Amino acid sequence: MSAAETEDRRSWMPYLLSAPALLLFIAIVLVPLAMTVLLSFHDWGQYKGIETVFILKNWREIWSDGYFHEVFLRTFRVAFLVTLLTAVLGAPEAYILSRMKSPWKGIFLLVVIGPLLISVVARTLGWALLFGGSGGVVNKALLNLGVISTPIPFMFTETGMMVALAHVLMPFMVLSVWAALQKLDPQIENAALSLGASQMTVLRRIVLPQIMPGILAGAIIVFALAASAFATPSIIGGRRLKVASTLAYDEFLNTLNWPLGAAVAVLLLIALVLIIVGSNRIIERRYAEVFR
Amino acid sequence: MSRNGPLALIFHTLFVIFTLAPIVVVCVVAFTPEGYLSLPTNGPSLRWFRTIARYPEFINAFWTSIWLGTVSSVIALAFSVPAALAIARYDFTGREALTALFMSPLMIPHVVLGIAFLRFFTQIGIGGTFLGLVLSHIVVVLPFALRLTLASATGMDRRIEQAAISLGASEWTVLKRITLPLILPGLASGWALSFITSFDEVTMTVFIAAPGTETLPVRMFLYIQDNIDPLVTSVSASVIAATVVALIVMDRIYGLERLLVGRGSGDR
Amino acid sequence: MAFLVLDGLTKRFGEHIAVENLSLAVEQGEFLALLGPSGCGKTTTLQMIAGFVTPTSGTITLAGQDLLAVKPAKRGLGIVFQSYALFPHMTAAENVAFGLEMQGVDKSERSRRVTEALELVGLGKFAERHPRRMSGGQQQRVALARALVIRPSILLLDEPLSNLDAKLREEMQIELRQIQRNVGTTTILVTHDQSEAMALSDRIAVMSQGRIEQIAPPHEAYERPATPFVANFLGKTNVLQAQVQSGQALLGEGRWPVPAGSPPRVLVTVRPEKIGFADGGAQALAGQVVTRIFQGNHWLYQVDTAHGRVTVIRQNSGETAPAEGEAVRLSWRQEDMSVRPAETAR
Numbered sequence: 001m002s003a004a005e006t007e008d009r010r011s012w013m014p015y016l017l018s019a020p021a022l023l024l025f026i027a028i029v030l031v032p033l034a035m036t037v038l039l040s041f042h043d044w045g046q047y048k049g050i051e052t053v054f055i056l057k058n059w060r061e062i063w064s065d066g067y068f069h070e071v072f073l074r075t076f077r078v079a080f081l082v083t084l085l086t087a088v089l090g091a092p093e094a095y096i097l098s099r100m101k102s103p104w105k106g107i108f109l110l111v112v113i114g115p116l117l118i119s120v121v122a123r124t125l126g127w128a129l130l131f132g133g134s135g136g137v138v139n140k141a142l143l144n145l146g147v148i149s150t151p152i153p154f155m156f157t158e159t160g161m162m163v164a165l166a167h168v169l170m171p172f173m174v175l176s177v178w179a180a181l182q183k184l185d186p187q188i189e190n191a192a193l194s195l196g197a198s199q200m201t202v203l204r205r206i207v208l209p210q211i212m213p214g215i216l217a218g219a220i221i222v223f224a225l226a227a228s229a230f231a232t233p234s235i236i237g238g239r240r241l242k243v244a245s246t247l248a249y250d251e252f253l254n255t256l257n258w259p260l261g262a263a264v265a266v267l268l269l270i271a272l273v274l275i276i277v278g279s280n281r282i283i284e285r286r287y288a289e290v291f292r
Numbered sequence: 293m294s295r296n297g298p299l300a301l302i303f304h305t306l307f308v309i310f311t312l313a314p315i316v317v318v319c320v321v322a323f324t325p326e327g328y329l330s331l332p333t334n335g336p337s338l339r340w341f342r343t344i345a346r347y348p349e350f351i352n353a354f355w356t357s358i359w360l361g362t363v364s365s366v367i368a369l370a371f372s373v374p375a376a377l378a379i380a381r382y383d384f385t386g387r388e389a390l391t392a393l394f395m396s397p398l399m400i401p402h403v404v405l406g407i408a409f410l411r412f413f414t415q416i417g418i419g420g421t422f423l424g425l426v427l428s429h430i431v432v433v434l435p436f437a438l439r440l441t442l443a444s445a446t447g448m449d450r451r452i453e454q455a456a457i458s459l460g461a462s463e464w465t466v467l468k469r470i471t472l473p474l475i476l477p478g479l480a481s482g483w484a485l486s487f488i489t490s491f492d493e494v495t496m497t498v499f500i501a502a503p504g505t506e507t508l509p510v511r512m513f514l515y516i517q518d519n520i521d522p523l524v525t526s527v528s529a530s531v532i533a534a535t536v537v538a539l540i541v542m543d544r545i546y547g548l549e550r551l552l553v554g555r556g557s558g559d560r
Numbered sequence: 561m562a563f564l565v566l567d568g569l570t571k572r573f574g575e576h577i578a579v580e581n582l583s584l585a586v587e588q589g590e591f592l593a594l595l596g597p598s599g600c601g602k603t604t605t606l607q608m609i610a611g612f613v614t615p616t617s618g619t620i621t622l623a624g625q626d627l628l629a630v631k632p633a634k635r636g637l638g639i640v641f642q643s644y645a646l647f648p649h650m651t652a653a654e655n656v657a658f659g660l661e662m663q664g665v666d667k668s669e670r671s672r673r674v675t676e677a678l679e680l681v682g683l684g685k686f687a688e689r690h691p692r693r694m695s696g697g698q699q700q701r702v703a704l705a706r707a708l709v710i711r712p713s714i715l716l717l718d719e720p721l722s723n724l725d726a727k728l729r730e731e732m733q734i735e736l737r738q739i740q741r742n743v744g745t746t747t748i749l750v751t752h753d754q755s756e757a758m759a760l761s762d763r764i765a766v767m768s769q770g771r772i773e774q775i776a777p778p779h780e781a782y783e784r785p786a787t788p789f790v791a792n793f794l795g796k797t798n799v800l801q802a803q804v805q806s807g808q809a810l811l812g813e814g815r816w817p818v819p820a821g822s823p824p825r826v827l828v829t830v831r832p833e834k835i836g837f838a839d840g841g842a843q844a845l846a847g848q849v850v851t852r853i854f855q856g857n858h859w860l861y862q863v864d865t866a867h868g869r870v871t872v873i874r875q876n877s878g879e880t881a882p883a884e885g886e887a888v889r890l891s892w893r894q895e896d897m898s899v900r901p902a903e904t905a906r
């Protein structure tokens with residue numbers, strides 16, 4: 001029964017029921033967020049600390065300093081490539097999973113999406129061990145297999161960051177595509193096969209278009225989480241290779257320049273909201289038919 | 293359904309190796325008998341697991357995490373149930389906006405939340421306290437609690453409650469005897485997911501935790517920032533083992549797929 | 561004054577009018593069917609009586625008292641929902657006992673009445689079963705027992721049989737009718753199945769688009785439908801346009817007397833099973849058989865005539881059936897047709 005079936009739009013009951021959560025959110029989400037936005041306009045000095053004035057100093061600094069451009073560019077570059085990587089690997093895997101037979105299907109689904117619940121720190125530690133300074137396990141394996149001739153530097157590089165982030169966020173892509181696959185009628189594939197289409201054609205012309213909304217929805221989630229990721233880039237990227245969130249952390253807890261850190265964080269938030277809302281719009285319009 | 297071809301199976305095998313490699317490597321290295329990071333080629337040893345006991349900072353952090361997860365999930369659930377009933381049952385002005393607000397912690401980067409809470413809690417004088425941690429964790433787990441509560445509240449046949457009312461039950465009786473028992477599985481899984489989310493949260497908590505109130509992932513993260521040694525590996529391996537057990541239990545009881553499909557926050 | 565009276569009941573959902581100016585009186589002990597196509601407002605009407613939907617305007621009185629002033633929980637009505645709405649976490653007996661518990665009936669009395677009610681619906685052995693482990697028919701009976709056990713002033717049934725297969729539905733119809741007769745509870749049944757309405761009820765209220773088209777005993781509504789909608793809804797019917805000349809409707813070579821004061825153009829309605837094949841004579845409408853379908857105990861014909869296509873149903877009594885393409889003459893008795901001015905046709 002849909003909510004719309006309940007009548008009486010003017011009943012005060014729903015407001016009463018949601019009032020506790022609403023008040024909580026106003027008090028400890030909206031107020032702190034507003035304070036953070038305000039903070040980004042405050043002044044700061046090494047000795048005077050935070051000065052509650054209203055100036056554009058921090059924003060001007062981010063706008064003009066090439067270092068901030070570099071960090072934000074890196075943040076979104078990494079996020080974009082991670083999204084691509086998860087889509088290219090996660091979508092086929094979800095499809096393969098959906099075609100497995102009964103016990104294996106459940107087992108491997110657990111294996112593939114289960115890591116989602118395992119601590120991000122622990123998973124990233126695993127990658128740090130695998131990458132291992134210069135001659136980690138991954139490089140040894142790749143060298144032995146003859147895939148590469150010289151070790152690839154993973155630790156403290158964007159490449160390593162991307163691999164580890166792709167691993168951390170992969171379950172979201174698989175889940176999203178999986179959900180789309182569940183809605184697929186297997187008979188449609190058979191219908192296409194019976195009409196003489198090859199397996200490849202069925203994949204490209206029948207399956208892919210139908211799971212595209214799932215891939216795109218997964219891509220939005222992965223992109224948002226990759227761009228705001230903190231623990232993984234911090235551990236793999238080390239002290240020098242900063243992304244937006246680790247930069248904000250630095251400003252806050254090392255430099256103690258809270259207003260500047262707040263400005264970086266607010267900018268990240270605004271950029272992400274714009275990107276997410278924008279792409280959601282486009283996808284919904286494009287796939288209104290499929291979503292329904 | 294048709295089976296996968298050989299190419300698909302090779303891809304699948306590589307994918308599974310990719311998925312499991314970092315997790316397995318942590319668990320293997322944790323058993324090293326050496327004083328440095330290495331594979332336990334000369335047989336496994338529990339040396340580093342025993343060492344954990346001598347580091348009260350990890351033990352304390354573990355208990356902080358457990359308490360924090362338990363308390364904040366229960367409170368988040370208590371706020372979610374009435375809100376979910378309102379959203380599921382009534383068509384009221386502001387319904388969409390309210391849902392968006394309650395779900396917003398999923399969209400806000402946790403760094404931003406961490407900064408906002410740090411600033412806010414310092415201003416109102418609860419910076420670095422357990423209370424502050426609880427408040428902030430309620431906010432980040434509430435979307436999960438709400439989503440699962442909402443799913444079971446909307447999934448429930450409204451006529452069942454109407455039947456109870458027509459038989460003379462008061463609103464309170466209906467809630468206690470009919471509604472709550474029927475959405476209980478949703479509440480339980482909402483609690484479980486909230487707990488795990490809270491237990492794993494590091495990005496936001498790293499801003500607001502003080503030395504006395506560090507959670508386990510925060511402690512691990514800070515430790516790794518200084519150096520990576522077998523100790524943090526054995527701690528991680530323990531966390532992984534505990535999670536895997538919880539995971540299998542939840543999969544048996546509720547179905548992991550059902551719990552997770554549509555979930556939306558990761559590198560917390 | 562009747563037991564239950566709905567007066568000028570209207571329900572709007574925004575722009576949409578679900579129920580419009582509906583008036584209805586139900587006598588004590590009566591079995592009334594609310595019959596109409598999907599979306600015509602039957603459930604909304606029932607929900608207004610039950611109190612789960614508030615009318616936009618109009619009144620409902622029960623035994624002379626304003627029912628709208630009473631909270632749903634205090635109305636003391638028994639309701640059986642289409643989905644049964646059994647409490648899945650309670651056994652059959654607990655389901656049935658719930659209403660008594662709410663009334664504060666003490667334990668021994670409660671268990672006696674629960675057993676009695678389950679026995680009444682033939683489920684004595686299933687008291688400890690959970691609804692999930694019961695068949696559709698059994699669940700339906702638990703729902704009925706749960707509604708009846710509180711001795712409701714009115715029993716409201718919202719398509720209670722529509723989830724059952726055809727055979728079980730027929731069995732349950734008979735059982736429902738018997739139980740209602742035995743208990744004597746005033747009953748309102750909502751259904752979109754005309755044969756169910758006719759089989760069960762004392763009177764039928766045929767609804768269309770939120771309004772009542774006719775309230776009458778089943779045979780009367782069938783034989784003398786008040787509107788073309790009722791005629792069509794209560795089984796197949798033929799509607800033929802005819803000219804009126806000197807008090808007679810002209811149909812082919814046939815002439816049928818019409819009521820005095822009929823306009824020059826009328827619509828004549830005849831049910832398919834009332835039409836026969838005439839041998840000769842004047843009182844007949846000529847036509848040609850287009851299709852002939854064997855349907856077990858009867859034949860179904862489509863006959864093309866000068867007044868359009870006519871459906872004819874003949875019992876399969878062994879007489880020779882006209883073949884497709886054959887010319888036939890159709891006739892019927894004066895009292896089997898109804899005549900309406902053509903202008904009111906909808």
Ligand SMILES: Nc1ncnc2c1ncn2[C@@H]1O[C@H](COP(=O)(O)OP(=O)(O)OP(=O)(O)O)[C@@H](O)[C@H]1O
Binds near residue numbers: 006576578602603
């Ligand atoms: N809460 C509501 N909000 C808006 N429109 C509604 C609501 N409830 C019912 N309606 C509309 O009112 C009309 C009558 O609905 P109702 O449920 O009474 O039909 P019904 O006769 O019971 O149909 P069915 O046989 O399909 O159950 C329908 O057009 C329906 O769409």
Ligand SMILES: [Mg+2]
Binds near residue numbers: 602603
């Ligand atoms: Mg209905």
